Amino acid sequence: MRYLHLPILAALFFLVIQCRSVPVNPELTQTVTDAKLLGVVAPKTLAQTNNDLTVGCEVLDRDYADYHKYKDYLEALGIRKIRLQGGWAKTEKEKGVYDFAWLDSIIDDAVSRGLEPWLETSYGNPIYEGGGTKYLAGGWPTSEEALAAWDRWVEAMATRYKGKVHEWEIWNEPDINESFFQDQTSLVNLQIRTAEIIKRIDPDARIAGFAWADWRPNEFVNCMTMIRDAGKLDLFDWISYHFYHYRPEDMYKTVDAMRDSLDKYSKKIILRQGETGAPSKGYMGGAISKYDWSEISQGKWALRRMLGDRGRDIATTIFCICDMNYFKDSDAINIKNVKGLLESDDDNNILRRKQAYFAVQNLVAVWDLMEEVVNHNNITINADGSWSVYEFKDSKGLNSFVVWEDSKVPDDNVTLTPVQITVKYGNFRKPVCVDIRTGNVYKVEYTRQGSDWTFTVPVYDCPVYIVDKSRISFKQTL
Numbered sequence: 001m002r003y004l005h006l007p008i009l010a011a012l013f014f015l016v017i018q019c020r021s022v023p024v025n026p027e028l029t030q031t032v033t034d035a036k037l038l039g040v041v042a043p044k045t046l047a048q049t050n051n052d053l054t055v056g057c058e059v060l061d062r063d064y065a066d067y068h069k070y071k072d073y074l075e076a077l078g079i080r081k082i083r084l085q086g087g088w089a090k091t092e093k094e095k096g097v098y099d100f101a102w103l104d105s106i107i108d109d110a111v112s113r114g115l116e117p118w119l120e121t122s123y124g125n126p127i128y129e130g131g132g133t134k135y136l137a138g139g140w141p142t143s144e145e146a147l148a149a150w151d152r153w154v155e156a157m158a159t160r161y162k163g164k165v166h167e168w169e170i171w172n173e174p175d176i177n178e179s180f181f182q183d184q185t186s187l188v189n190l191q192i193r194t195a196e197i198i199k200r201i202d203p204d205a206r207i208a209g210f211a212w213a214d215w216r217p218n219e220f221v222n223c224m225t226m227i228r229d230a231g232k233l234d235l236f237d238w239i240s241y242h243f244y245h246y247r248p249e250d251m252y253k254t255v256d257a258m259r260d261s262l263d264k265y266s267k268k269i270i271l272r273q274g275e276t277g278a279p280s281k282g283y284m285g286g287a288i289s290k291y292d293w294s295e296i297s298q299g300k301w302a303l304r305r306m307l308g309d310r311g312r313d314i315a316t317t318i319f320c321i322c323d324m325n326y327f328k329d330s331d332a333i334n335i336k337n338v339k340g341l342l343e344s345d346d347d348n349n350i351l352r353r354k355q356a357y358f359a360v361q362n363l364v365a366v367w368d369l370m371e372e373v374v375n376h377n378n379i380t381i382n383a384d385g386s387w388s389v390y391e392f393k394d395s396k397g398l399n400s401f402v403v404w405e406d407s408k409v410p411d412d413n414v415t416l417t418p419v420q421i422t423v424k425y426g427n428f429r430k431p432v433c434v435d436i437r438t439g440n441v442y443k444v445e446y447t448r449q450g451s452d453w454t455f456t457v458p459v460y461d462c463p464v465y466i467v468d469k470s471r472i473s474f475k476q477t478l
Helices: 002-020 072-077 101-112 144-160 185-201 217-229 248-263 295-310 355-367
Strands: 037-041 054-056 081-085 116-120 167-170 206-212 238-241 270-273 342-344 350-353 372-374 379-381 387-393 399-405 417-423 431-435 440-443 445-449 452-459 464-468 474-476
Touching: 037 355, 072 355, 081 101, 101 116, 144 185, 167 185, 185 206, 185 217, 206 217, 217 248, 238 248, 248 270, 248 295, 295 355, 295 387, 295 399, 379 387, 379 399, 399 417, 399 452, 431 452, 452 464
Parallel strands: 054 081, 081 116, 116 167, 167 206, 206 238, 238 270
Antiparallel strands: 037 440, 037 474, 342 350, 372 387, 379 417, 387 399, 399 464, 417 452, 431 440, 431 464, 445 452
16 A cells, blocks of 8 residues: 555655755756855845936837837836836927827836936937938037027926826937037037036936047047036936956056046046946847847856956946847847847847846946945965956844955856855855856855955856845845
8 A cells, every 4th residue: 555655755755855955046047156155145126225226218219229128127127127218209300299108108217216317418400401310420400500409309208207207318429429529519519508408407316428439539639628618517427338358357547547647537427337238149140249239248248347347336237128120220220139138039029038148147246235335455376377256244243245256257157167256344244145147046165264254266267246045135045
C-alpha cells in the first residue's frame, strides 16, 4: 500500500523544491557567481518612490513614438519625471490656429498618474518664413514674423499648462545646427525671450537653458557672457547637457570643465543631465551607435551613467522610454533609434520590456536609499583595474556604496569576481550585496575592526550595491 503514495510524495517534494527556488527574473541574463543568492529586489511604483529622476518621452511631436502605447509602463518603472517636447509645428499647422489636443492628452494623463512632466519648447515651424524646421538639427525662428508667432505659441502653452508643468527647457541641442557657429546671438535672444514669457505667466516656473549636445567651451562662454551682460542669468535654474560617450565615465572630465566655466557666471545655476542613453543593438541610428551593443551592455551603460551622476549630485535622465522610429520623416536621423527601454515595432506598438527596463527599475527601487553622498576617499579597493565607487548615507545614518569596474565600454560579461573592499568609518548592520542589473540580492562576506569594514564583494563592469538588508524590499528564498 505504501507504494501507492510514492507519486504523491514525489509531487509534494517537487512543490517544496519549487517553493524554495529563488524568484530570479527569467527575462534577464543572470550573473555567474558563487555568492549565495538571498532573493530579488521588489520594484517600486511611483507611489512608493520620491526620486528626482527623469525618463525621456521625446519625439512625440513628430510621431516617432506613441505615448498612449507605452504609458502603462511608466508607473511601474517608478521614475517620477518625464521629458516632453512641445511641438510647435504639430500644434500650429495653420497660422494662428492652435490644436493642443495631442499634447493635452499626454500631459493630462501623465499628471493623473503622478508623473511630473517637464516641457521643452522645440522645434521650429516652417509655416512661417524664417521659422525654422520641426526636425532635430533644424534652425530656430529668426525672422520678425516667426519670432512674434513663437512668442504667442510659448505664451499660449505656458498659460495652458500652468499648474501642470513646473519645469521647462528651451530648445534641443542647438549646437548641432550648422548655423549655430555663425550665429549664437539669435539663439541667446531666443533663450531669454522664451524664459521671460514663461516666468511672466508662471513666476515659480523652473527653466533649463540650451540642452547642449556637446562641450563647446568657446561657444559656451560666448553664450553665457551674452546672458550675463543682458542681466538675465536669474531666468535660468539649470543649464542642461547631453554628452554621449561609449564609456560613460569619460563624460565627467567634460562635465567638470563645464561646471568650472559655469561657476564663473553663476553658482546658483545647476548643471542638469538632460538626455543620454545607449542602444540595445549596434550600428543602428543616433549617438554612440557604432559598437556591438546588446541588451546586457545597454543596461550596464544606463546604470553606470546614472549612478555616476548620482555620485556627483547631478540631476539625471535616462533616454529614453521606447525605441524611436525616426525613419518616418526626413529628420537628422533616418533609421530606428533603439535606445528605448521598451522595444517597439515600426508602427510604434510596444512589443516587450528590454533588459535595460528591468535594470533601471531595480535602480529606482534602491535610489531613495542613496540620500546623501559622502566622502569616497574612505573606500579602498584591494584589486587592480579602474574602479568607480560612491558612498552614501541614509536617514538612519547607515552607509551604503556602489562599485563597478569601469576601464572600458560595457560588454556582455556576466561573471562576478570577488574583490576585497575596505570602508573606513563605516556604519553598517547586516549588509548584503545587490546586483542592480538583475536585482539579485546576495550574501556578502565581511570582517570588522572597530569602524573599519572589509567586504568580499562580487563585482563586474556593472554597479553592485552594498546596503543594509533591512533597508531594501526583496523577495526572499524560503
